[in-house]
Amino acid sequence: MPDDGPEMPATQRLSRIELPDAAPLPSPYAEADRTQAVADLLLANRFDPAGLPRGPYTLHLSLREGRLTFDIRDAADRPLHALVLALGPFRRLIKDYHMVVESHERAVTEGGNEGSIQAIDMGRRGLHNEGAELLTRRLHGRVGLDFETARRLFTLVCALHQRI
Numbered sequence: 001m002p003d004d005g006p007e008m009p010a011t012q013r014l015s016r017i018e019l020p021d022a023a024p025l026p027s028p029y030a031e032a033d034r035t036q037a038v039a040d041l042l043l044a045n046r047f048d049p050a051g052l053p054r055g056p057y058t059l060h061l062s063l064r065e066g067r068l069t070f071d072i073r074d075a076a077d078r079p080l081h082a083l084v085l086a087l088g089p090f091r092r093l094i095k096d097y098h099m100v101v102e103s104h105e106r107a108v109t110e111g112g113n114e115g116s117i118q119a120i121d122m123g124r125r126g127l128h129n130e131g132a133e134l135l136t137r138r139l140h141g142r143v144g145l146d147f148e149t150a151r152r153l154f155t156l157v158c159a160l161h162q163r164i
Helices: 028-043 088-109 114-139 147-162
Strands: 014-018 047-049 057-064 067-074 079-086 143-145
Touching: 014 028, 028 088, 028 147, 047 057, 047 079, 057 147, 079 114, 088 114, 088 147, 114 143, 114 147, 143 147
Parallel strands: 014 057
Antiparallel strands: 047 143, 057 067, 067 079
């Protein structure tokens, strides 16, 4: 379950997020989703890595050889710690998320009725929540996150996976 514990000091947060290469995503909708996730994360987040000096932190998030890498750095971009998670547990959710996002984009572009667009969006939000919960569980004991931070990080994981 997501960690929504006591409010953390302003230093236990991300102040910058770095993603590999600036190649555009396959659609303007996907690019806008990624851009919005980064903007929302930088506006408000809780990122509390266990055993590291106080933040704020810079996060270099990437996928390498089927693994999700959280390269945590200090505000001056000096490496502090890297966490590597197997991507396997996320694959089904990422695949389903991409399918639902494509369906939503198609429905909006083709002028689908409001009810079907809302139903697709509800499915997307459900997958998003499931991805956030999985990410929170996988980082438990290593990085404290609030639910909204986990949701936005899951969006970025999906965006990274789309570039492969």
